[in-house]
Amino acid sequence: MSLKFWKPGTSGPGSSLDRDSQIEENVVQSAPAYSSLSIQSQRERLPIYKHRDKLLYCMEEYGVLIVVGQTGCGKTTREPSATSVAGRVASEVGSLLGDEAGLRPNLKRDSHRSLQLDEAHERSLYTDLLLGVLKKIRRKRPSLRLIVSSATLDATSFLDYFISGTSPSEATIVSLEGRMFPVEVAYLPEPTPDYVTKAANTAFEINAKHGRGDILIFLTGREEIDRCLQELSELAPKTPRSVPRLMLLPLHAGLTTDEQLAVFEPAERGTRKVIVSTNIAEASVTIEGITFVIDSGFVKIRVYNPTTGLASLTTVPTSIASATQRAGRAGRTSPGICYRLFTQESFDRLPYSTPPEITRTDMTTPLLQLKSLGIDNLMKFEWVSAPPAESVLRALENLFAAGMVGEDGRLSPVGQKVAECPVDVGIARMLFSSQEYQCGEEILTIAAMCSIQDVFIIPDGAPGALAELERRKFTAEEGDHLTLLNVYNAFARYGRSSGWCKSHALSFRGLSRAVSIRAQLKKYMQRFSLPLESCQGDAKRLRRCLVSGYWRNGARWVGDGTYRSVRGNRDQTLYVHPTSVLFTRKPRSGWVIFHEMEETKKTQIRIVTEIEPDWLLDHGHQYEGNKGTGSVVAVG
DNA sequence: GAGCACTGC
Numbered sequence: 001m002s003l004k005f006w007k008p009g010t011s012g013p014g015s016s017l018d019r020d021s022q023i024e025e026n027v028v029q030s031a032p033a034y035s036s037l038s039i040q041s042q043r044e045r046l047p048i049y050k051h052r053d054k055l056l057y058c059m060e061e062y063g064v065l066i067v068v069g070q071t072g073c074g075k076t077t078r079e080p081s082a083t084s085v086a087g088r089v090a091s092e093v094g095s096l097l098g099d100e101a102g103l104r105p106n107l108k109r110d111s112h113r114s115l116q117l118d119e120a121h122e123r124s125l126y127t128d129l130l131l132g133v134l135k136k137i138r139r140k141r142p143s144l145r146l147i148v149s150s151a152t153l154d155a156t157s158f159l160d161y162f163i164s165g166t167s168p169s170e171a172t173i174v175s176l177e178g179r180m181f182p183v184e185v186a187y188l189p190e191p192t193p194d195y196v197t198k199a200a201n202t203a204f205e206i207n208a209k210h211g212r213g214d215i216l217i218f219l220t221g222r223e224e225i226d227r228c229l230q231e232l233s234e235l236a237p238k239t240p241r242s243v244p245r246l247m248l249l250p251l252h253a254g255l256t257t258d259e260q261l262a263v264f265e266p267a268e269r270g271t272r273k274v275i276v277s278t279n280i281a282e283a284s285v286t287i288e289g290i291t292f293v294i295d296s297g298f299v300k301i302r303v304y305n306p307t308t309g310l311a312s313l314t315t316v317p318t319s320i321a322s323a324t325q326r327a328g329r330a331g332r333t334s335p336g337i338c339y340r341l342f343t344q345e346s347f348d349r350l351p352y353s354t355p356p357e358i359t360r361t362d363m364t365t366p367l368l369q370l371k372s373l374g375i376d377n378l379m380k381f382e383w384v385s386a387p388p389a390e391s392v393l394r395a396l397e398n399l400f401a402a403g404m405v406g407e408d409g410r411l412s413p414v415g416q417k418v419a420e421c422p423v424d425v426g427i428a429r430m431l432f433s434s435q436e437y438q439c440g441e442e443i444l445t446i447a448a449m450c451s452i453q454d455v456f457i458i459p460d461g462a463p464g465a466l467a468e469l470e471r472r473k474f475t476a477e478e479g480d481h482l483t484l485l486n487v488y489n490a491f492a493r494y495g496r497s498s499g500w501c502k503s504h505a506l507s508f509r510g511l512s513r514a515v516s517i518r519a520q521l522k523k524y525m526q527r528f529s530l531p532l533e534s535c536q537g538d539a540k541r542l543r544r545c546l547v548s549g550y551w552r553n554g555a556r557w558v559g560d561g562t563y564r565s566v567r568g569n570r571d572q573t574l575y576v577h578p579t580s581v582l583f584t585r586k587p588r589s590g591w592v593i594f595h596e597m598e599e600t601k602k603t604q605i606r607i608v609t610e611i612e613p614d615w616l617l618d619h620g621h622q623y624e625g626n627k628g629t630g631s632v633v634a635v636g
Numbered sequence: 637g638a639g640c641a642c643t644g645c
Contacts, residue, residue: 124642222639254639278640300640313640357642422644454639520645578637600638 059114063138064146064162064171068155114145121154121321122283123356123385129366131384133373135162138170153321154353161384181331183293187344195296195341196224200231202339203274206292208243213291213334214273216281218326220300220315225250225276226460232274244272251277251285256457257509263287282325286332293330295323297342297350303360306391309568311362312599317346321353356385363387363395364425368404371411372419401552401620402429421524423447430549431525437545439535440525442485446546448518449484450595450607454579455510467505475581478539479592479609481546483581488514544615550593551619555605557590563605565597566616577606589613 058065115134120127134146148158155173162171192198199217206215219225229248236246249263264287267273275287279299299318304311318326323340330336340347358366367378375381378392399405402425404415411419418428427447434443449455458467474490476482491511494500501508525532535541547554555563555574563574574597576583582592587610595607 122642126643220640252639253641280641282641284641302640315640451644458638517644523645577639579639583637604638 058172058174059145062169062172063142063144064148066155066158066162066171066173067147067149068152068173068175113143114147116147116149118149119283120148120158121151121353123154123353123358125357125361125366128356128358128384129370131158131161132382133370133375135382136375139166151321151325153324158384161382165382180328181333181335183327183331183335184337185327186337186339187347188341189343191343191346192341195219195298196228197231198341199276199294199296200228200235202294202341203232203246203292204235204239206294206337206339207246207272207274208240210292210337212272213336214267214275214287214289215292215294216287216290216329217274217276217294217296218281219276219278219296220298221278222250222252222254224296225252225278228276232276244270247271247273249273249275251275251281253278253280253453254457256507260285281329282322287329288333290329290332291334291336293326293336293338295326295338295340297323297340297346299354301354301360304362304391306362306388306394308572309362309394310597310599310603316354317342317350319351319353320347323347323350358383358387359385359391361387361391362398363391364398364402365423367392367395368399368411368415368419368425371399371405372416376409399425402426417528420527421521423451423521426549426552427451428549430545431521431530432528433548434533434545435530437535437541437548438531438533439538439542439545440530440532441534442542443545444518444521444525444532445485445488445514446481447521448514449488450481451517452510452513453507455484455487455507455514456579457505457507458579470503470505473504476539478543479582479587480580480607481595481609482539482542484607487511488518491515543609543611544618546609547593547611547615548619550595551616553594553597553605554611554613554616555592555594555608556613557586557592561586563592572603575602575604576608577604580606580608582608582610591616 117127117130117134120131131148134144138144138146150158152175155175159171159173188198196219199219203215203217217228219228229250232246232248239245244267247267251260251263263273263275263277263285266289273289275281275290277285281287295318297318298315299322300313300315302311303314327338327340330338370378370381396405396409399415400407400409404412404418404425406412414432418425418432421428421431423431427450430443431440431447434440437443456467456471458464458471474483474486476486487506488511490504491501491506492515496512496515498508500506501511522532552567554566556566558564563576564570565572565574589610589612591611591613592605592608593611594605594609597603597605
């Protein structure tokens, strides 16, 4: 079945992983999902017949149920109306268990008797924090039952986590049968120097040699995707007349909703879809009808360096869990093949899973939230994976600098309030000091606009030049924060219409999100009795308010058009991001503040606004004064 | 001269 230059692999996405006793082939050709359930007590498996009774039994016997859903068991269902990305409906696991075990706030006798944590294997930051908090809560309140849903590969680590330091009867694994078709896995005999070209060629060969079924290619980012599509379109004229024409489709988060939805359209007669995607198709977006997966074996992740305070976007090899999940995308509707663009030896050396987000992200806001829950002793907190010590120290330092904790490490009154707002502490400070600068209305909008991805949609080529002209219509001399304010206000003024966005090269999805985030932040401001005054066009007041949140992100213009930070590594060359209105313009004062700094090919600052340097002096005195020789303060 | 993914009710 596989192409001849491929070394034949083993059958089934999980079968190379037999070392793990948890994993089994799960091929139910046409049976409905969940035709049976089985319960694993420790390592042994007990079949059960009617899930209702047995689940109730398990809920009584064990405090924590780890529900395992095989890749492709249909736990997560696509919901096209809610758009491809955000459209995640309540999982079938949830509805299956819902009768007895879902969150039941309307249950009179003992409300919140149980909680379900879905897709725990994705290990998002808040999944990890919740697991830690919930384990702690269960020690004090064993009547609270937990249901943790997870992919098969990760289930034992959750089991070990809950059993560790408690008792074997604390947790058990419940496994759901899936309806997964077998996926044959093929590896390259030799590593490839260029997986983008290799991916294009492989897709071309599959099209020539294999029958029906669409192709899904996993690459790491937009640049690679565009190049791969380009190479595929160059190969197209060589396609023999007898084989299907290829329908080439990119898939990544930067596309418009319409472009994203195109991947769900069935291929026309006589054509075959080739979807070239980022990691978005690994878990967030599920496309039916995929028979062939081509896996580059790489993924782009954001890694935070607590020592430099710099986040970087890095391409790294994936993991066994990730490769398995990707392969599974080929077996949802029929048996499939996964072509891994790396050797079996490389696969065997892959880490078990990608390091969880908590180990590679800024912990400032999460730590504030833990503190507000009364979790002060971070050494005693039971992490599923602990964040690096350096990251915790840096976070505490940031919290102190922002006035969120005192020198004793305890939450300050403002820290207690800010902990309730789901924004970065700098933004929160801006919201609070808007009272002093009388610009709450505008700061609220800016805070919302800074929380979403870039709203300008600039395509390549000639349409891109037109889009650039549209972008300039919103430009504010002072910089990007005020430009974003202009965009939001115009969007609101013209009835929040998608047509208006289209004609101005703006993302309707993004701006709609900004509207909802703004509404939400507005509630916090009202709760804290912060006035919603307008600065009435006084941009200076507004910029001074911005500095109250961003004073640690100050930078100085140097002759060659780049910037240097006023804090941390002062030798680091900072480049203005090309989407900034200050990209081609020198600020009169020579000083700016910026929303964020990120390392890609270069270290770039995004969302930049000109300020006067003496405004920086209004802030951080206490902090800088105490900091002395640079040793860490306020580690509580 | 550039954009892994997600999230806040």
